[in-house]
Amino acid sequence: MQIRTPEFKESARIALHDVGLQKALGNVKNGFPGKRAAAMARLPEFDALRDQARDVKNHVIAHLDLYLEQFEAKVLENGGHVHWCRTSEDARQTILKICREQNARTVTKGKSMVTEEINLNEFLEQNGIQPIETDLGEYIIQLRGEHPSHIIAPAIHLNLEDVADTFHAHHHTPRSVDPKVLMQEARERLREKFAAADVGITGANFLVAETGSSIIVTNEGNGDLTQILPNTHIVVTSIEKVVPTLEDMTLFLRLLARSATGQECSVYNTLSTGGRRPGDQDGPENFHVVLVDNGRSDMVGNDFQDMLRCIRCAACMNHCPVYGAVGGHSYGWVYPGPMGSVLTPQMIGIEQGALLPNASTFCGKCESVCPVHIPLPKLMRHWREKEFEKHLTPRTARWGLGGWAFMARRPALYRKFSALSNAALRLMAGKKGYIRKIPMVGAWTDWRDMPAPSGKTFMQQWQEKQRSGH
Amino acid sequence: MNETIINQTTAKAPVVGLFVTCLADLYRPEIAFATVKLLELAGCKVEVPEQQTCCGQPAFNSGDRQTTADIARQTIEAFDGFEYIVAPSGSCIGMLHHYPELFERNDPWFERAMSLKSRAFEITQFLVDVIDFTAIESRFSGHVTYHDSCAGLRELGVKQQPRTLLQQLPGVKLTELVDSEVCCGFGGTFCVKYPDISNRMVSDKSTNIANTGADTLLGGDLGCLLNMAGKLKREGIRVDVRHVVELLADMTSQPPLASSSYDLATKV
Numbered sequence: 021m022q023i024r025t026p027e028f029k030e031s032a033r034i035a036l037h038d039v040g041l042q043k044a045l046g047n048v049k050n051g052f053p054g055k056r057a058a059a060m061a062r063l064p065e066f067d068a069l070r071d072q073a074r075d076v077k078n079h080v081i082a083h084l085d086l087y088l089e090q091f092e093a094k095v096l097e098n099g100g101h102v103h104w105c106r107t108s109e110d111a112r113q114t115i116l117k118i119c120r121e122q123n124a125r126t127v128t129k130g131k132s133m134v135t136e137e138i139n140l141n142e143f144l145e146q147n148g149i150q151p152i153e154t155d156l157g158e159y160i161i162q163l164r165g166e167h168p169s170h171i172i173a174p175a176i177h178l179n180l181e182d183v184a185d186t187f188h189a190h191h192h193t194p195r196s197v198d199p200k201v202l203m204q205e206a207r208e209r210l211r212e213k214f215a216a217a218d219v220g221i222t223g224a225n226f227l228v229a230e231t232g233s234s235i236i237v238t239n240e241g242n243g244d245l246t247q248i249l250p251n252t253h254i255v256v257t258s259i260e261k262v263v264p265t266l267e268d269m270t271l272f273l274r275l276l277a278r279s280a281t282g283q284e285c286s287v288y289n290t291l292s293t294g295g296r297r298p299g300d301q302d303g304p305e306n307f308h309v310v311l312v313d314n315g316r317s318d319m320v321g322n323d324f325q326d327m328l329r330c331i332r333c334a335a336c337m338n339h340c341p342v343y344g345a346v347g348g349h350s351y352g353w354v355y356p357g358p359m360g361s362v363l364t365p366q367m368i369g370i371e372q373g374a375l376l377p378n379a380s381t382f383c384g385k386c387e388s389v390c391p392v393h394i395p396l397p398k399l400m401r402h403w404r405e406k407e408f409e410k411h412l413t414p415r416t417a418r419w420g421l422g423g424w425a426f427m428a429r430r431p432a433l434y435r436k437f438s439a440l441s442n443a444a445l446r447l448m449a450g451k452k453g454y455i456r457k458i459p460m461v462g463a464w465t466d467w468r469d470m471p472a473p474s475g476k477t478f479m480q481q482w483q484e485k486q487r488s489g490h
Numbered sequence: 491m492n493e494t495i496i497n498q499t500t501a502k503a504p505v506v507g508l509f510v511t512c513l514a515d516l517y518r519p520e521i522a523f524a525t526v527k528l529l530e531l532a533g534c535k536v537e538v539p540e541q542q543t544c545c546g547q548p549a550f551n552s553g554d555r556q557t558t559a560d561i562a563r564q565t566i567e568a569f570d571g572f573e574y575i576v577a578p579s580g581s582c583i584g585m586l587h588h589y590p591e592l593f594e595r596n597d598p599w600f601e602r603a604m605s606l607k608s609r610a611f612e613i614t615q616f617l618v619d620v621i622d623f624t625a626i627e628s629r630f631s632g633h634v635t636y637h638d639s640c641a642g643l644r645e646l647g648v649k650q651q652p653r654t655l656l657q658q659l660p661g662v663k664l665t666e667l668v669d670s671e672v673c674c675g676f677g678g679t680f681c682v683k684y685p686d687i688s689n690r691m692v693s694d695k696s697t698n699i700a701n702t703g704a705d706t707l708l709g710g711d712l713g714c715l716l717n718m719a720g721k722l723k724r725e726g727i728r729v730d731v732r733h734v735v736e737l738l739a740d741m742t743s744q745p746p747l748a749s750s751s752y753d754l755a756t757k758v
């Protein structure tokens with residue numbers, strides 16, 4: 021996937037003027053947060069579960085190697101295979117090799133952000149293998165040649181009309197805006213694909229170390245068909261998904277569904293523990309787990325370790341006013357919203373990713389809803405520190421900050437400068453009480469007026485009062 | 491009042507260092523004066539340390555830890571010896587609460603930063619939670635709405651305190667703002683780094699404010715208030731914008747933010 025993160029500002033500007041997108045984004049704001057809040061209210065121990073989940077994740081991260089090895093041992097015991105992939109390229113080659121061994125021509129896919137991260141679809145296509153997305157949202161955007169704009173609702177940037185147009189163009193059917201008709205169309209087409217697929221690829225929401233199981237949660241059941249029908253099932257996932265026990269997994273499932281969609285539980289919770297065993301009615305002969313690192317092990321012990329707790333529930337972006345204004349595609353890479361603003365610089369480098377951790381008011385809403393208490397603003401601030409240390413901060417901002425910092429460390433001088441600025445602002449305002457345009461501060465005054473100071477600075481007035489003995 | 495009582499009160503009066511905040515200093519001294527008045531009414535002795543400037547948040551949020559630490563040390567020294575540090579801003583007090591993060595645990599400044607943190611409060615929080623003073627009197631009457639600024643709300647837990655105090659004022663009718671807890675788009679330097687996004691956020695906020703039908707918007711953080719007042723003014727929405735302490739201290743003779751004498755003349 022092409023990295024367009026450096027164009028964030030321009031993309032955001034376009035997004036803000038995209039009427040259709042804005043309408044679609046309204047569905048995020050008006051849908052998810054209310055549902056999450058209602059689900060939380062129905063579960064009084066929700067907050068206690070969050071604390072517990074944070075602690076379990078911290079424990080796992082501290083012993084990541086042990087749990088991953090335990091997971092691997094169990095998968096092998098169950099007759100499966102585990103592939104350790106340090107980079108995206110390793111992962112792609114590994115997956116291609118497995119597909120080639122199966123002479124695979126078509127591959128069905130369940131929803132997986134890690135396969136987006138490693139740019140799998142494009143790679144498979146280049147190698148003559150057709151990947152078919154089976155999640156409805158993913159299916160729609162695949163037809164449109166787009167990437168997900170949200171980690172759990174990939175086509176959330178679209179309206180019904182867009183889907184109607186897309187299906188009409190690609191299915192050559194009469195245009196319909198009836199969701200039932202559209203769903204049926206997709207179902208019919210996907211059914212053929214499920215049956216014909218040689219390999220099924222899914223992600224994993226969690227990996228269970230004690231049993232060697234992987235689990236996916238979906239609301240459509242497409243994941244089940246993807247992994248059960250073909251002869252080979254490849255789970256493509258990342259190393260931080262491992263949890264110690266099935267019981268721990270259920271703790272996370274309770275938090276995940278509620279934080280994501282406000283459901284008590286997702287509709288399909290499907291565990292895979294190895295391939296088909298003698299006597300099994302169905303299931304794939306071959307079971308592979310591709311464990312992608314892609315920079316994650318570097319995060320253990322660095323400033324961004326907390327991010328490894330993320331369970332990809334999307335609550336942070338559902339509640340983010342910046343995401344809500346500009347949508348997921350503006351972020352220019354795989355992961356949008358606050359979690360993306362922390363992860364993206366780790367994966368593509370701060371040089372290319374710096375605009376994302378800066379695109380936050382630090383309002384703190386994301387942290388307040390995160391089910392595993394990831395301090396997202398703090399982590400974004402850490403990226404700004406890296407940016408500053410590497411002298412990547414734009415020059416005007418650096419100079420402005422430098423000048424201000426010089427005075428902020430010299431109270432007497434600062435006092436004088438405040439008094440001067442105060443007088444200048446009052447002069448500009450004249451009798452009006454506000455200023456319509458201030459040179460150099462167009463970023464403010466293009467959009468809003470600048471209220472004028474109501475009088476001399478407090479410090480001036482206070483000193484005058486002290487001198488006159490009140 | 492006879493002498494002994496005066497002596498007793500002064501003996502017991504908590505000594506509060508006022509953290510003026512750079513924005514109140516520059517734009518709206520009334521906010522700081524109102525804070526002083528409220529603290530004195532509550533029986534505190536208020537002093538304004540000379541060595542204070544800004545809390546350092548612009549540097550902190552720009553990733554400049556060195557400068558932030560310098561400013562933190564300066565602020566810690568300025569407020570040494572005060573029982574309490576109070577500011578009319580959740581954002582600046584929130585910043586003071588971040589100071590310990592700037593120092594290693596074995597650095598003596600870490601302890602001093604922790605001490606400052608334990609003594610630093612936002613004004614409404616201080617009045618309600620710390621010294622339990624709610625005997626507010628104000629002649630103000632009007633229909634108000636309230637924006638919960640993010641830092642105060644989520645870093646300090648300021649939500650009920652200003653409402654508790656406003657309830658003491660019989661002339662005040664409060665209509666809650668839809669999405670009162672959603673950021674107004676100010677975000678310090680964010681509003682100039684990402685002006686288009688900030689504008690969208692403050693536009694949404696203005697619409698919600700206008701929809702309340704209130705004639706006064708209140709809040710506890712001047713940064714956000716400047717942003718919202720500037721936007722309301724630009725859009726021609728006639729809502730007075732004030733810091734909540736102006737009402738609580740009965741100091742509303744000054745025109746509201748961004749309003750001109752012309753506005754006042756046409757309103758009368």
Ligand code: SF4
Nearest residue numbers: 330331333334336390
């Ligand atoms: S950062 Fe937290 S809220 Fe955001 S997706 Fe991850 S777990 Fe969910």
